[in-house]
Amino acid sequence: MTTGAERSSSRAHLRALAHEVLCAETGAASVARLCSRCGSAGHGRPLVRMASGAAPAVSISYAGDLVAVAWGWEGPVGIDVEVDGPTVGGVERGVFSTDEALFKAGWDAPTVTLELPDGYVGTVAGTGVSWRLAGPAAPAR
Numbered sequence: 001m002t003t004g005a006e007r008s009s010s011r012a013h014l015r016a017l018a019h020e021v022l023c024a025e026t027g028a029a030s031v032a033r034l035c036s037r038c039g040s041a042g043h044g045r046p047l048v049r050m051a052s053g054a055a056p057a058v059s060i061s062y063a064g065d066l067v068a069v070a071w072g073w074e075g076p077v078g079i080d081v082e083v084d085g086p087t088v089g090g091v092e093r094g095v096f097s098t099d100e101a102l103f104k105a106g107w108d109a110p111t112v113t114l115e116l117p118d119g120y121v122g123t124v125a126g127t128g129v130s131w132r133l134a135g136p137a138a139p140a141r
Helices: 004-026 093-105
Strands: 028-034 045-050 057-063 066-072 078-083 111-113 120-125 130-134
Touching: 004 028, 004 045, 004 057, 004 066, 004 130, 045 057, 057 093, 057 120, 066 078, 066 120, 078 093, 093 111, 093 120
Parallel strands: 057 078
Antiparallel strands: 028 045, 057 066, 066 130, 078 120, 111 120
16 A cells, blocks of 8 residues: 555656656746645646746646646647546546546647556647656656
């Protein structure tokens, strides 16, 4: 059984990987978080700071040993990954993932089902979106 400390350590590792991916793929100087409700930098939507030029919209999702990162310069983006399993509140996991990605992208966006390792489902939403997986469950690149 995984302890809370192990989950926290794993989540922190996945978050660090997600930030590395965003910096490498977008040229971002750093990644931060900002909660639109309380203003906290400890949680909330990820934001990238660029050394110069416009910043892309970004989204990050975690599930098990996998983190999915999406970015795009054409408008809002959303990504969601889930460990495949029983329904969530009576909703099939793939449908739940699509709704979550759309929520993150502002609801009015095209969606694509992600090709993920066995045991995971996921969706990316937005226009002109790039995405990448990282973490122990991600396929080798």
